[in-house]
Amino acid sequence: MSKRIVTAVALIGAAGVISGCTLEQPSAGCIVQDSTDYPWQALYVLKNSADEAKSCGKLKGEALGVFKYIEFEKGANEQLTKKRAFIGIRPEGLAQRFESVTYEDEVLNTDGSVQVDEDGEPVMEEITAERVPGARADNYAIAKLSTALSETLADEPDEKGLCSTSGFKPATVTTTAVTRTDEETGEVITVAPAESLSYTFSDVKVYSDPSAPGTQLTGTLKYSDGPGCEAEYTVLALWPQVGCDPEAFANPTEANAADRCAEGSGLNPDFDAVCVAGIAGGDAACVPNPATGVPAFKSK
C-alpha cells in the first residue's frame, strides 16, 4: 500500500510540472463506435459504373459489424501496456451465409424407396443443413475468416478528423451447395448454391471528432462473388443503423424529421444523411450523403 502512495506522489508531482501548458481540451483519440447494440449501415457506390452489369456489381449497401480492438500486454499487477489498435469489419453479406438452410426432403426406406403415408403421399422430413460446414472446427477457424481485420488503426485522427487504418486482409466465406434430389423426377434441386465471396477493404477511414465520435466511415471495397468477377466500391457508412422513409425524405416536413434521418431519428442531427431504399435487409436506411462524402455534415 505504501508503495502505491509513493507512486501516487511521484505521478502527482509529474502532473504538476506537465500541466500548466495546455488550456485546450485534449483529443479523445480515434473513437470507433462498436456494433454491440446497433450495426453500422453502409452504402456501396460502384467506382466503375460499367461493373453494374456484373454479378459482383450489384451490391447496394448492407449492415456492417464494426468493432475496435485495443491489444494490450498485461504485466505484473494487471498493469496494461497498449500494443496496437485495429478494427474488425464483419459484413452482413458474409455473416448471413452462416445461417443454416431448412428444407423438406422425402424420407427414404432402408431399401432406398420413398416412404409413403396412408394416402400414398411421400412422407417429408425437415432437414437443416449448414452452408459452411465445419465453420466452428479448430476454434472457429473458418468462421473467423468472414471478418475483415485491419492491421492498424491510428491513435489520433488526421487534420480532417479521419482515423486511418491499414493492412486489411480479405474476408471470405466459401459455402458448399446444399442440394436435394427429387426422388420422383431424379432432378437435383439446389436449395442453396455454392458461393465463394470475398470482401477486401482498403483505405478505411473512421471520422472521429468530439461532436461525432467514430460514427462515420469511408473506404474502398473490392468485392468478388467468385473467380472472374471483381468490382470496386466506395463505402460510406454511418452508425447506428436507422431506418427511414424515402417518401418522407423526398417531402420533408417538420413532423417527419425522425423518418428522414434528421432530429429524433437516432442519428446525430448534424449528419448530412440520405435515405436509400433497399439497403437494410430490403428496407430503407440512412447513410452518409455520397455527394458530400465522409464526413457528411449539413453545415460542413
Add this chain to the structure above:
Amino acid sequence: MQVRRMLRATGVVVVASLSYGTAAYADSVIIGTVVSADNKKPAADVVVTATSPNLQGEQVVVTDAQGNYRIPQLPPGVYTLRFDKESYRPFSRSEIQLRLDRTIRVNVEMLPEEMSETIVVTATPPTIDVGSTSVGVNVDQDFIKRIAVNRPGGKGGATRSFESLAELAPGAQSDSYGVSINGTTSPENGYVVDGLSTNDPAFGVNASPLSVEFVQDVNIITGGYMPEYGRSTGGVLNAVTKSGSNEFHGSVYGNLTPGIFEGQRTPVVSAASVVTGRNNLQAIGDFGATLGGPILKDKLWFFAGVAPSFSNYTHTRSVNYFETEEYTTSTGTTARRVVRDPVTGFNKSQQIPGSEREYDVTGQSLQYMGKLTYLINQDHNVSVSLAGTPSVSGGNGALAINPRSGALPGTLSGDPNAYGQTQSVAGSTTVALKYAGALMDKKVLIDANVGWFHQTSATLPSDGSEIGSMEGLAGLSLVQFRNLRSIADVETNLNAQALCNADGRGGTLACPVRSYVSGGPGLISDGLLDRYQANAKATYMFSALGNHVFKAGADLELLSYQQRKTFAGGVNLAEEADGSWLDSRRYGYQNGPDQPVNLAFQDSLSRSTTVGGFLQDSWTIANRVTLNAGVRYDTQWMYGATGQLGIVLPNQVSPRLGLVVDPLANGRMKVYANFARYYEQVPLNMADRAFPPEASYAAYRQGGTGAPCDPATITTREGQDECRKDSSVIERGEGLTTLDPSFKYIGGKVDTTPVDPALKPQGSDEFLVGAEYEVLANIRVGANYTHRYMNSVIEDMSRDDGHTYFIGNPSEGFAKEFPKATRNYDAVTVLLNRTFSDGWLAQASYTWSRLYGNYAGLFRPENGQLDPNITSDFDLTSLLENREGLLPYDRTHAIKLFGAKEFNFTKDLSASLGLSYRGNSGTPISALGGHPIYGGTEAFILNRGSVGRTPWLHNIDSNIGVNYRISKSNVVSFSLDVFNLFNFQEVATVDNAYTNAGVYVLPIEGGKIDGNPMDLKPEQVTQSNGRPMTEAQRNLNWTKATSYQAPRQIRLGLKYTF
C-alpha cells in the same frame, strides 16, 4: 445588583470552561479609530494592545495620523484592548467577542489627563463585521454547548461532525450528502479545516467528519465571500481547530443516545413486497478526552484529543406472503389471484411466522487530533497539526452504514446469509503546517499553509481476503437469480411451503421472488484519495485616499484518486430467462475477436491539478464606505484513469465586487451589496469514470440442472469453480450470423469520453444585498436578499438518443439543441442574532426562497445518484421535457429559532435551557414515469414539482445543561439533548413515481393538465407505444409517504472540564 453579580460570575465560569482549547488559526481583525474625547480629533500614535487567552503573547499596534488602527491575524476569541498615549488616561475595553473571519470595529474616545469633566465613554463593543459582505452564521462553543445540535444518526451524527452545524445557517438545509446551502447541493460546498480543504477529492462531499469537540469555531459562509475563498459553488464551511493556551485545560466527556428512548417510528406502508426490513436504533455514542496547554509558556502550546464513537442499529428482515383468493376469469374459468386492499389498492400481505431475522448495523470511528503552536516571536508563528477520522462499518455478518450519506441499509431482498460480508472502511488523515507572520510594523502579513489530506474509502471482504484473490469471500461470486421462484423454495428454513403453495401455483403467486441475490459480496474496492495543497497569501495595508487592505494569494491543489476494485470471484453471475448464466459484471478486455483477457482487478489512478490565485483590495474611505474588489483565477487539469489528460477547465476568472457602508462609522450598522462569480472544482469521479470508462466484457454460460452452472450449486465455491471455467462459455444466441467478430465474448473495449473543445468551466453568479444593525449590545438584526443562477454547467450528453456521449455545456458548443442548465435561487432572509452574553443567546431567522430550474446540482435528489457533472440529468434531450420546474430542495418558507438561557442557583451550580425550533414548508412533488430509453422514473410526465408539496415539517429540539463547579477551573456538566421533543411524525418524503416499473410513457406536452395535477388520470398519459396508460400501470404509491420525520431521540452527555 445581585442578579448582575451572579451573571458576571457565570461568565467567568463559561470562559474558564471554554478557553482550554483555543485557536491559532488567525484571520480575524479588529480595526478602529481613536479620537480625543475633548475635541473629537483623531489621536495619533496611541499604542493599542490586544490580549486574549487565545493569543500567544500580545499584539501591539500604533494608530496613524488619522487615529486609525488595525490589529490583524487574530485568532477568534474574547479580547481586551488597551489604549495608551502620553497625556491621556489609559483606557481599556474588555469582553470584545471576535469571531472567525470577522473584522469588527472598535472606536474609542480617550480622555486627556487634564480634563476634569466627566465624559462617559463606556459602551459595549460592537459585533458587526463592517469589512465584509459575507453572510452566514458563526457557531462557537457557546452555541454548541447550549443548543441541541448534531442530531444523532445521519451523516456524521455519531461523531458529532462539525459539518452538520452548517444546517443552522439561514438558507441551509440537510440534503442526502450533507448540507445544501442557498439551493446548491452539499458536494458543491467548500469544506475548510484550518485553511485546508477536506472535500472528498472524488465526490466533493466532506470527507473529514471532525468532532465538534476538536473545533473551536465554525464559520458557515453562505454567500458574498471574497476571492480568497474559491473552488466552490455552494457555501464555505470554515472550521478552526482548538489550540493549546498558557494554562493547562482539558476535558473528558461522553455522550450516549440509547435506542430505548427513541420515539415511535411511523412504519412506511407501500405496495408490499415479499421481503421487508426495518431499522431500529440500539445506541449511538461518542466519548473522548482533550488536553491543551503550554510546553513553553508564551512560546510553545499543544493540544491533543481523542474521540471514539459508535453507532449500533438493528435491522430486522422479515418475509411476507400475499393473501390469495379464487375468482372467475372473463372466460368463466376459476383461477387464483392476490387479494388487494380495497383502500390502498396494495397487495394484502401477512408475515410468515418465524421469518424475522435480525442483523446488527454497526459503525465505529476513532478520531484523534494533535497540534503544536510555536510562537517564533511576536510577529511570527507556526503550527503543525495532525488529525484523523478513521471509521469502519459492517462486516462479519453486520451491515454497514453508508459512509458518504449516513444512510442505513434498505430491504435485504436476497439470501439472508449473503449480507454483511463486507466492511466499509472510510477515513481521513490530515497533516497541516501553517505559518503566519507580520512584517514592516504589521503592514505586511504572510499566511501560508501546506497540507496533505489522505483519505481511504474501501469496501472489503470482512474475512480479510484480498481484492483479486480467489480465496475466501474475495473469491466468491455474487449470484443474481432472476427467474420467478417461490421464496419458500429458496429459503427452505422458513418452512413456508404449505403457506406459499396454497396459491396453487407453487408459491409463485403468494410468495414470489424474482430478483434475488446470493453468493458472494459483489463489488469490492479499495480507494486511496490524496490532496496535496499549498496556499499562501500576503496582506499589505496602506493608505491612499483611505485605508487599503490588499491581499494577494496563490493556491495549488493536487488531487489523486487511486482505486483497486473487482467483483468478488472476478465476476457477478446473473441468471437469464432461458436458464443460462451471464457474466453480468467482470473487468477485462479483448485483444481481438474472442480473445478475452480477464483482469483479476482493475487499478485506476486519476488525478487533478488546480492552480490559481487571487488579488483583492478592501478599500475603506472615511471609515464609512468599504469597497471590496477582487478577482480569482483558477485552472484545473484532470487526468483519467490511464494517466492521460482528460479534460481542462481553463481560465476560471471569478470577479467579486462588494460595497459595505457603515453609515454611522461606529461599527454598529452596515448596508452592503455584493456580486460574486464562483467556479466549481470538478471532483475526480468524472475523470475516473469517463477518461476512459472501465473496460469489461461479458459471456453467456451453460446453465441448468447438471450443467456447469447449476442453480443448485452456483452459490457455493465448488459450483462456481465449475461455472466460471472457460469451457462453460456458450456461443451467443445469434450464432455465427452475428455481426460481432466475437462469437462468444461480448464487449471488452472502451474509448475515452470526448469533450466539447469549446467546454467552459462550471460556475454560478450571485447577487447579494443586505443590511445589519446592532440594535442593542450583542443584538444584531439584519435582512438580505440573495439571487443565484448558474452560468455554464458541465454534464455528459448524447445528441443521438443515447448512442454516443460527450461532456460539454448544455445549450453551448455542439450541445446546442439542449436547453440551458438552469438553477435560479432567490431568497430573502430576515434575522436576529444575539451572541451569548449576560447568560443568554438567541438566533432567529426566517427565509423565503424559490429554487427553480432543470439542474439540481452535483447529485440527483430524486434517486441519490452522486456522479458530479456526469449525472443522467442531461443525457438526452428527450429527458429534459418538463424537467424545468421547482427543484426538490425548494422549500418556500424556513424558520429557525434558537434560544438558550443560563440560570445560576448557587455560586457553583448553574443550569442552562436551550430550545430550538426549525420549521420548513414541504418539498415539491412531481409525477415521474418510465422513459422509453432510460427506463426507471426518468420522464417528467408533468412539469417538475408541479404536483403540490409535502406537508410542513416542524421540529422542536431542547437542551438542558447542568454545570457544577468543583473548584476554580474544574466543572462537571451534564447535558440532555432531546431531538424532536414531541416526536412529530409528519411525512418527510413521498413517492414521485406515477408509473409502475416497466411502463414507459411520454411527457404531457406543456407539462400541464386541466384541473388539479394531483388528479392526473392514467388515460391522460400516453405510453411510448402510443396507447393511453391504464389504471393497472399506475403506481398506487404515488404521492404516498416513503419516509417520515426522524423520531424523538434523547442524548445524554457528561463532561468534565478542567
